[in-house]
Amino acid sequence: MHLPPDDRTRSPHTGYTRAHWEAAADALLAAVEPYATEDRALYHFPGDRASWSGRLSDGLEGYARTLLLAAFRRDETALQRYADGLAAGVAGVWPRIEDRSQPLVEAASIALALRLTRPLLWDRLDDSVRQRAAAWLGDALTAEAWPCNWELFPVTVGGFLQEIGYEADESRKAIDRGLERIEEWYVGGGWYTDGDGRKYDYYNGWAMHLYPVLHAWLADDSRLLNVYGGRLEAHLADYARLFGGDGAPMHQGRSLTYRFATTAPLWLGALTGRTPLAPGETRRLASGALKYFLDRGAVDANGLLTLGWHGPDEAVLQGYSGPASPYWASKGFLGLLLPPDHEVWTAQETPGPAERSDAITPIAAPNWLIQATSSDGLVRLHNHGSEDVRYDPYYTRLAYSTVTEPSPAYDNSVIVGDDPSRTDIVPLGVGDGWVASRHSAGGGAQVTSVVLARGAVEVRAHLVAGAEPGTTVRVTGWAMGVPPRERIRAWGREGVRAELLPAIGLGAELTGVTGEGDTLFVALARLTAEADPVPLAETVTVEADGEGELTVRWSDGTEVRVRLDGSGVDVA
Numbered sequence: 001m002h003l004p005p006d007d008r009t010r011s012p013h014t015g016y017t018r019a020h021w022e023a024a025a026d027a028l029l030a031a032v033e034p035y036a037t038e039d040r041a042l043y044h045f046p047g048d049r050a051s052w053s054g055r056l057s058d059g060l061e062g063y064a065r066t067l068l069l070a071a072f073r074r075d076e077t078a079l080q081r082y083a084d085g086l087a088a089g090v091a092g093v094w095p096r097i098e099d100r101s102q103p104l105v106e107a108a109s110i111a112l113a114l115r116l117t118r119p120l121l122w123d124r125l126d127d128s129v130r131q132r133a134a135a136w137l138g139d140a141l142t143a144e145a146w147p148c149n150w151e152l153f154p155v156t157v158g159g160f161l162q163e164i165g166y167e168a169d170e171s172r173k174a175i176d177r178g179l180e181r182i183e184e185w186y187v188g189g190g191w192y193t194d195g196d197g198r199k200y201d202y203y204n205g206w207a208m209h210l211y212p213v214l215h216a217w218l219a220d221d222s223r224l225l226n227v228y229g230g231r232l233e234a235h236l237a238d239y240a241r242l243f244g245g246d247g248a249p250m251h252q253g254r255s256l257t258y259r260f261a262t263t264a265p266l267w268l269g270a271l272t273g274r275t276p277l278a279p280g281e282t283r284r285l286a287s288g289a290l291k292y293f294l295d296r297g298a299v300d301a302n303g304l305l306t307l308g309w310h311g312p313d314e315a316v317l318q319g320y321s322g323p324a325s326p327y328w329a330s331k332g333f334l335g336l337l338l339p340p341d342h343e344v345w346t347a348q349e350t351p352g353p354a355e356r357s358d359a360i361t362p363i364a365a366p367n368w369l370i371q372a373t374s375s376d377g378l379v380r381l382h383n384h385g386s387e388d389v390r391y392d393p394y395y396t397r398l399a400y401s402t403v404t405e406p407s408p409a410y411d412n413s414v415i416v417g418d419d420p421s422r423t424d425i426v427p428l429g430v431g432d433g434w435v436a437s438r439h440s441a442g443g444g445a446q447v448t449s450v451v452l453a454r455g456a457v458e459v460r461a462h463l464v465a466g467a468e469p470g471t472t473v474r475v476t477g478w479a480m481g482v483p484p485r486e487r488i489r490a491w492g493r494e495g496v497r498a499e500l501l502p503a504i505g506l507g508a509e510l511t512g513v514t515g516e517g518d519t520l521f522v523a524l525a526r527l528t529a530e531a532d533p534v535p536l537a538e539t540v541t542v543e544a545d546g547e548g549e550l551t552v553r554w555s556d557g558t559e560v561r562v563r564l565d566g567s568g569v570d571v572a
Contacts, residue, residue, distance in 0.1 A: 001027045001299055011349045014247070016287035018336075018345045024290065025073045025333050031303025032066050032327075033081070040085035041093040043324060045304060051322030053102035060094050062324035064106035064113075069330035071113035071121075072337060079121045086110075087125070090132040097136070099144035102320070107140045108153035108211070109330075111160040115218055116337070122164070134166040141167060141174040148195030149207035151181040159215045179212060179224075190235030191365035198425065199395065200366035200386040201253020205239060205265035206331050217272050229274035236269050237276045238363050240285060241370045244402030245354045245377015247288030252381055252400040254392070256316040257307055257325060259298055260289045260332035267335035270344045279343040280350035286335060288352065305329060315405065316394075354379050354402075360433045360453050367427035369435035371453045376529035378403055378496070382451045382458075384437035385427040396422045398449065398460070401527055403496050404479055411479040414449065414462050414521075416441040417471050428568050433560075436569035443467055450562055450569045452552055457539045458525040459503070459552055463564040465518045474511045476500070477525045499526045503542045504550075520544055520564070 003023050006015025035043050043062025044055070051058055063085055070078040097103045114122045114133075122130065140157040155178035162171035185192045185208075192208040193199050209232045216224035242250040242262075249262040263286040269275025270282050277285075297311040305326035306312045338344055353359060354372045361370040367385025372378070381400045388395040393406035397413060400406070410420040419442025428436040428448070436450040445467040452459040464473055477500030504522035505512040512521050522544070526536050534555070543551045550562040563570040 001294060001303065003294075009348075010346075011283070011287065013284050013349045013351065013355075014287040014291050016283075016291055018340055020287070021290070021333065021336060022073070024294065025069055025336065026075070027303055028299075028305070029066065029070055029073065029075060029078050031299075032062070035062070035304075036081070036085065039088035039093065040081055041089035042085075045323040046302070047307070047323045049307060049321075049323060051102070051325065052319045053322065056095050057102045057106075058322035058324055060089070060103060060106050061322055062327065063089065064109040065324055065327035065330055067113045068109045069327070069333055071116045072330065072333040074117065074120065074336070076120055079117060082113075083121050083125060086121075086133055087129045090129065090136040094136065097139035097143050100146050100150075101143070104140055104143050104145065104150065104153050107137055108156040111137055111140075111157040112214065115160040115163060118163075130164075134161060134164065137161060138167055138170070141170045145178075146195075147181075148199075149203050151178045152207060152211040154178050155215060156211050159219060163219075175215070182208060182212070186231070187365045189363070189365040190231050190233070190238065191363075197389050198366070198386055198427075199388055200368075201395070202249070202255070202258070202262055203253070204235060206258065206261045206328070209235060209265050210268060210331065213268055213272060213274070225272065225274075229272050232265065232269055232272070233274045233276055236265060238361070238370075239265060240277055240281070241353045241359070241361055241372065242379065242381070243285050243289060243352055243354060244379045245352070245374070246402070247285075247290075247292030248402040249289055250379060250381050250400055250402055251309070251405050252383070253394055254318055254388075255321075255328070256309055256394070257321060258328040258331075259293045259305070259309070259326065260286075261329045262332070263289050264331040264334050267332075267338070267344075270342070271334065271337055278347070278350055280347040281352060282344050283335075283347070284349040285352045286332070287349070290332065309405075358455055362430040362432065362435065364430055367430050367435060367437065369430055369433075369451065369453060371456075371458070373456045373528070373530070376456075376496075378456070378527060378529055380453075380458075380527060382435050382453065384430065384435045384449065384451070385425060387423070387425045391421055391423065396425070398422070398451070399478070401478070403529070404498075404527070407479040409476070409479070411476055413476050414441060414447050414464070415474040415476065416445045416447065416464060416467055417443050419443065422447075431571060434562075434571045436571075438568075441467075443471065445471070446566070448564050448566070448569060450564060450571065452560060452562070452571075454540070454554055454558075456526050456528040456530065456533070457536065459522065459540060459542055460525055461504075461520065461522045461542075461550055461562065461564060463518055463520050463548060464514055465566055467514045467519075469514055469516050471514045472511060473505075473514060473519070473521055474509075475506060475521055475523050476510065477523065478527045495531065496527070496529045499536050500524070501536055504544050518548065518566070520548065520550075522550065
């Protein structure tokens with residue numbers, strides 16, 4: 001991909017300006033054009049993988065998600081191609097929108113693009129095409145959505161159809177129904193769970209906030225914007241901490257192949273004036289993420305986004321991931337709706353949170369502790385509250401970071417007997433430098449865990465109850481259970497290393513056995529890229545009194561007392 005020269009005056013951290021974003025958008029749009037069908041209604045990208053929705057739906061996905069990019073770019077030449085494809089698509093090429101079907105997802109992208117570019121695309125269509133397109137989109141108003149972020153797709157379609165006067169009552173009902181539905185999943189502090197349970201990840205940013213806030217903004221509805229914009233602003237205060245100093249987003253949750261779609265809520269805050277971030281910080285975080293992926297092979301030799309994280313990577317895919325799925329990354333170009341003279345484009349870049357200072361930040365809603373070190377720009381997420389309805393390593397491990405990925409050998413886990421599962425996670429609180437939870441483990445055991453963090457160092461304590469005496473317990477850290485070459489997938493970050501030392505109840509192999517009653521296991525961990533860190537064993541000492549109480553003494557003399565028992569954790 002050919003980009004303009006870096007501008008290190010305006011953008012001292014990334015070198016990227018609006019011109020880089022425009023060039024990236026233009027290159028991505030040019031690269032997909034050869035893969036359109038002759039009528040331009042479908043985009044079939046190369047590769048032997050298809051989603052579980054099938055080839056026709058995947059082709060629609062290719063159209064819809066790249067149309068969204070053309071809409072943010074406001075590229076009239078490209079939009080004309082998509083206008084031709086729209087006319088063919090609604091004339092019988094596209095599959096109908098049915099209950100819980102993938103076309104419902106893509107209808108939202110199409111409707112949003114049409115709403116954003118109405119004078120450039122919709123208003124120039126023949127009336128017969130507009131009628132057929134409205135009718136095709138109209139099925140989204142009554143289609144049953146999966147009970148998650150999908151509830152917002154009828155909202156997005158309804159917003160456009162209401163604006164053009166099509167089925168106004170049904171459109172309003174779809175909007176009200178979807179917005180009411182997501183209220184059940186708002187847990188406060190700017191955070192939603194993606195449906196029932198405790199599923200916290202990037203769907204907060206690129207779906208749960210994006211669609212309601214954009215709808216309120218486009219409808220010029222100050223009441224809705226106060227509600228959803230206020231939530232977005234609160235969310236961004238936490239969200240900005242999920243990006244490493246190298247631009248990498250936190251490697252956690254599903255649909256990670258959407259890559260720099262993670263920047264969408266950053267731009268959304270600037271677009272609507274609902275952000276706690278300074279303009280230069282917004283651009284630094286967003287440009288950092290775009291640069292991170294473009295520098296690491298996200299785009300292949302044909303200029304196409306691949307199914308993966310950097311390059312192709314099956315580990316981050318789901319059954320619904322098809323060849324066009326990565327183009328939800330188009331949402332990351334939302335910032336191009338801001339005019340060139342907007343301060344978010346003209347301000348000098350300022351450092352993001354991971355670059356400014358060491359910080360240990362509690363996030364109450366998901367029960368997470370964010371641990372960042374400015375010396376190396378690494379960010380770690382200690383997860384004591386998020387899990388999927390099924391076991392998923394991208395939700396249920398104890399920790400994630402911006403430089404590692406969940407390992408097949410169960411990194412960041414407590415393995416009781418032969419069972420590495422972590423289910424039924426119960427948050428037990430998060431505070432100044434600590435976070436705790438309880439979960440079910442192998443053989444009916446319960447594990448109460450607390451992590452204390454300071455700088456790059458972690459004290460990890462686990463109280464195992466309900467296991468048969470003599471049961472083996474193994475504690476793992478940052479991908480330590482795999483061969484050295486694979487130990488840390490640092491993706492270009494030289495010098496990143498992981499450490500894990502036994503402290504209480506564990507032998508040299510980080511393995512111990514349960515006793516007659518509740519048994520305590522404690523380890524010291526560190527993930528760092530610091531060139532010459534103080535030896536881990538010299539950073540902290542941990543003592544146990546035999547009754548579930550720990551005394552943690554940091555090297556500067558600070559002392560913390562922790563009590564673990566079956567009812568919870570107390571930190572003082």
